[in-house]
Amino acid sequence: MKKILGSLLLLSLSLWAESVYHWDVRLSENKLYLNQATRLIMQCTFEKEGKHDDVEFVPPADSGFDFKLLSEKRHFEGERQVIRYEYLLFASKTGDLSLKLEPIMLFTTQSAIDNIIIGRDNVNDLEVQKAKAEIKPLSIQVEPTHTQLTGQLKLKEENDIQSVSAYEPTHLEIRISGEGNLQALKPIVFNIKDVQVFSDEPETDFVLTPTGYKGEWVQRFAFVGKDDFSIPSYSISYFDLLSKQKKMLSTQAIKIKIKKDGIKREILIDKVNSPSSKIDFASYLNYVYYFLTFLSGFILAKLLRFPVRTEKIKKGEKIKKAKTTKELLEVLMACDKVLFREEIDLLERAVYKNESVNFSHIKGKALKNLA
Amino acid sequence: MNEKIVKIKNEVAKVVIGQEKMIDGLLIGLLCEGHILIEGIPGLAKTTTVNALSQALGLKFKRVQFTPDLLPSDILGAEIYDPHQNEFKIKQGPVFTNLLLADEINRAPAKVQSALLEVMQEKQVTIGEESFKLEPPFFVMATQNPVEQEGVYQLPEAQLDRFMMKLVVGYNTKEEELEIARRISNKKSETISAVVTHAELETLKREVASVHMDEEVEKYMIELVSATRNPHEYGLEEVADYIQFGASPRVSIDIFKAVKAMAFLRGKDYVSPVDIAYIIKEIMRHRLILTYEAEAEGITTDQVIDKIVEAVAIP
Structure with missing residues (x-):
C-alpha cells in the first residue's frame, strides 16, 4: 500500500x-x-x-x-x-x-x-x-539632456492674414513634426492683452516605431482683437540625437494690423440685441403662407361637406321629377324608407289598392321631410 | 294590424323599449319558421328580447351560452351510463325546445356551430343509435358579436346561408335610452304573460301563408335576386365589381316566405314591392359575398342591396 x-x-x-x-x-x-x-x-x-x-x-x-x-x-x-x-x-x-x-x-x-x-x-x-x-x-x-524632448524635431507655423478688421479673426497653425518622445508635447497657451485667443485641442498623428514616436502634432489658434497686436514667438527646446546637443526651435512673432474701417463692437452688439426698424418681408411672407394654408383647409372642409348637400339636392330633384304615384313611390323607397314611411304607405295603397291620394300634397310633404 | 300580433308586441314592449325592427324580424322568423341571426354589440337587449318573445308566445325556451370550449354534446345531448339500471340513457341537450337562443354563436368553434346548424336544417337529432324529431315549432335565434371583436370564430358563408334573416341591432334613440335608464333605476319588474297559444300561433302561420302575392310581385322578387348574380344586365356596372357571389336560391325561398309575414305584420292581406324593400336587406345581407375591392373601399352589402333595389323597376 x-x-x-x-x-x-x-x-x-x-x-x-x-x-x-x-x-x-x-x-x-x-x-x-x-x-x-x-x-x-x-x-x-x-x-x-x-x-x-x-x-x-x-x-x-x-x-x-x-x-x-x-x-x-x-x-x-x-x-x-x-x-x-x-x-x-x-x-x-x-x-x-x-x-x-x-x-x-x-x-x-x-x-x-x-x-x-x-x-x-x-x-x-x-x-x-x-x-x-x-x-x-x-x-x-x-x-541627462536638460530638456523635456529628445529626438529630431521640426517646427512650422502658418498665419493666414496679418491685416484684419476689428473683431475679425486671424488664424495661426503651429505644426511640430519628427521623431522622438512626441507624446510629451504639451498644449501651447498664448496670453495677449486685449486679444481674445481661441484654441483647438492639439491634433496628433503619431505612430510608434522602434526608435520612438513618429508623426505630427498640430495646434490651431484664432486671435480676435480691436487694436493692433502681436502674436508672440513660441519656442521649444529639445535634445537632438543626431548632433548630440540641445537645440531650440522658434516661431516668428507676427504683427497683426487692425484696419481703420473695421466694424465697431457696439454696432455688432446693437445688431444682435435690438430689433431692426426695417420691414421684414420674410416674416410677412410667413404670415401669408399660414393664412393661405388655413384658407385652403377651410375650403377643403367645405368641399368635403358638399357631396352630402348635393346628395340631398339630388334626392330632392328626383322627388320633384316624379310624375306618377308609382314613380314617387319608387323614388321614396330608394331614398329613405324610414324617413318617408308615412308617404310610402299612402302611395303603396294608391298604387296597389287604387285608393285616391293627393299626389302633390304627398310630394310636398316628402320634400319638407327631406329638408 | 292583427290583434294577436299587437298583443305579442305589447307584452314584449313591457321589458324591451324600442328595437321595433328587431322585434318585427323575430316575429317574421317565428311566423315563417326561419332561423334568425342577430348581430350587435353587447348590451343592446338581444337576449332580453328573445326571452320576452318566448314568454309571450308560451313556448319552451332554452338558452345556450356559446364558449370556445363548448362541445357538440353540450347542445345535442349524450348517452349517459345509469349504474342503477345498468344501461345507457339518453340525456337530451338544450336543443330539445321550441325556441333556442344560441347566445354569442361566433364564440364557439366550427364543430359546435356546424352541429347546431345541422339540427336547424334537419330539425332532427341523432344521439348514439337513436334519432329524435324535434317538437315543432323549432327555431333558433342566434346572437353574435361583430366579428371585429377579439376571440370570435366567424361563421362560414355556407352556414350563414341557413339563417333566414340577419338582423343588425343598433343603439336605441336618446328618448328610448332615457326610458330604459328610468325603468332600471325604478326597479320595475314586469311579468310577461303568454298571450298566444300554440294553436293560435299555428293559425297566425296559416294566415301569413294565405297573404296574396301577385305574379308581378313574384317576378319582381326573382329579378332582385337575379340582379345580384348578373348586375351588368340591370345596368349595375358600379356594383358589378364589388359582388363576388350573388344570392343563393335559398334567398328567393326566404324572400317568398318573409315578405308575406312582413305584409301581415303591416296589417295587409297582399304583398307589394314596399314589403320587399322593408325586408330584403335582412334576408340578403349575410348571403352576398363581396370582393376584396369592396372590402378595401369600405363598401357594405347593405349599400350594394340599396343600389340593386334602386335599379330594378317595381311592377
Whole structure:
C-alpha cells in the first residue's frame, strides 16, 4: 500500500515538474539620453513538454523607463513554444540604471486543461503553478539632456492674414513634426492683452516605431482683437540625437494690423440685441403662407361637406321629377324608407289598392321631410 | 294590424323599449319558421328580447351560452351510463325546445356551430343509435358579436346561408335610452304573460301563408335576386365589381316566405314591392359575398342591396 502511495506522489510531482525554458533578453541600445527610446526584445523558448505553459509579464513600475508595448507574439517552432515580447522603453531617469525583468512562468498540464474544459470534479479555474523567471538584470546608462524632448524635431507655423478688421479673426497653425518622445508635447497657451485667443485641442498623428514616436502634432489658434497686436514667438527646446546637443526651435512673432474701417463692437452688439426698424418681408411672407394654408383647409372642409348637400339636392330633384304615384313611390323607397314611411304607405295603397291620394300634397310633404 | 300580433308586441314592449325592427324580424322568423341571426354589440337587449318573445308566445325556451370550449354534446345531448339500471340513457341537450337562443354563436368553434346548424336544417337529432324529431315549432335565434371583436370564430358563408334573416341591432334613440335608464333605476319588474297559444300561433302561420302575392310581385322578387348574380344586365356596372357571389336560391325561398309575414305584420292581406324593400336587406345581407375591392373601399352589402333595389323597376 505504502509503495503504491509513494509511486502516486512521485507521479504527481513529475507531472507538475517545471518544464525547461530559456529566456533571451536584448536591448537595441544600452547607452541612452534622457527621454530617448530603446527597443527591448524578450523571448522565451520552451522545450517541447512546455507546450501548455505560459508567461505573464507586467512591466516593472519605477524602473526609470516608460514601457510601450510594440508587439506580443506566441508561436511554435516545431514542438517548441516561443513567446516573444517587444517593448519600446523611454528613459525617464538618468544615471546607471539596472532594469530587473521578472516575468511569471505559468505551468499547467494537459489533464488540468481537460478538467477545466469538461468541468470534471467541478473545477472552475485552471490549475496553474506559478514561478518567477530568473533573468539577469540589464544595465543601462542614461545621460541627462536638460530638456523635456529628445529626438529630431521640426517646427512650422502658418498665419493666414496679418491685416484684419476689428473683431475679425486671424488664424495661426503651429505644426511640430519628427521623431522622438512626441507624446510629451504639451498644449501651447498664448496670453495677449486685449486679444481674445481661441484654441483647438492639439491634433496628433503619431505612430510608434522602434526608435520612438513618429508623426505630427498640430495646434490651431484664432486671435480676435480691436487694436493692433502681436502674436508672440513660441519656442521649444529639445535634445537632438543626431548632433548630440540641445537645440531650440522658434516661431516668428507676427504683427497683426487692425484696419481703420473695421466694424465697431457696439454696432455688432446693437445688431444682435435690438430689433431692426426695417420691414421684414420674410416674416410677412410667413404670415401669408399660414393664412393661405388655413384658407385652403377651410375650403377643403367645405368641399368635403358638399357631396352630402348635393346628395340631398339630388334626392330632392328626383322627388320633384316624379310624375306618377308609382314613380314617387319608387323614388321614396330608394331614398329613405324610414324617413318617408308615412308617404310610402299612402302611395303603396294608391298604387296597389287604387285608393285616391293627393299626389302633390304627398310630394310636398316628402320634400319638407327631406329638408 | 292583427290583434294577436299587437298583443305579442305589447307584452314584449313591457321589458324591451324600442328595437321595433328587431322585434318585427323575430316575429317574421317565428311566423315563417326561419332561423334568425342577430348581430350587435353587447348590451343592446338581444337576449332580453328573445326571452320576452318566448314568454309571450308560451313556448319552451332554452338558452345556450356559446364558449370556445363548448362541445357538440353540450347542445345535442349524450348517452349517459345509469349504474342503477345498468344501461345507457339518453340525456337530451338544450336543443330539445321550441325556441333556442344560441347566445354569442361566433364564440364557439366550427364543430359546435356546424352541429347546431345541422339540427336547424334537419330539425332532427341523432344521439348514439337513436334519432329524435324535434317538437315543432323549432327555431333558433342566434346572437353574435361583430366579428371585429377579439376571440370570435366567424361563421362560414355556407352556414350563414341557413339563417333566414340577419338582423343588425343598433343603439336605441336618446328618448328610448332615457326610458330604459328610468325603468332600471325604478326597479320595475314586469311579468310577461303568454298571450298566444300554440294553436293560435299555428293559425297566425296559416294566415301569413294565405297573404296574396301577385305574379308581378313574384317576378319582381326573382329579378332582385337575379340582379345580384348578373348586375351588368340591370345596368349595375358600379356594383358589378364589388359582388363576388350573388344570392343563393335559398334567398328567393326566404324572400317568398318573409315578405308575406312582413305584409301581415303591416296589417295587409297582399304583398307589394314596399314589403320587399322593408325586408330584403335582412334576408340578403349575410348571403352576398363581396370582393376584396369592396372590402378595401369600405363598401357594405347593405349599400350594394340599396343600389340593386334602386335599379330594378317595381311592377
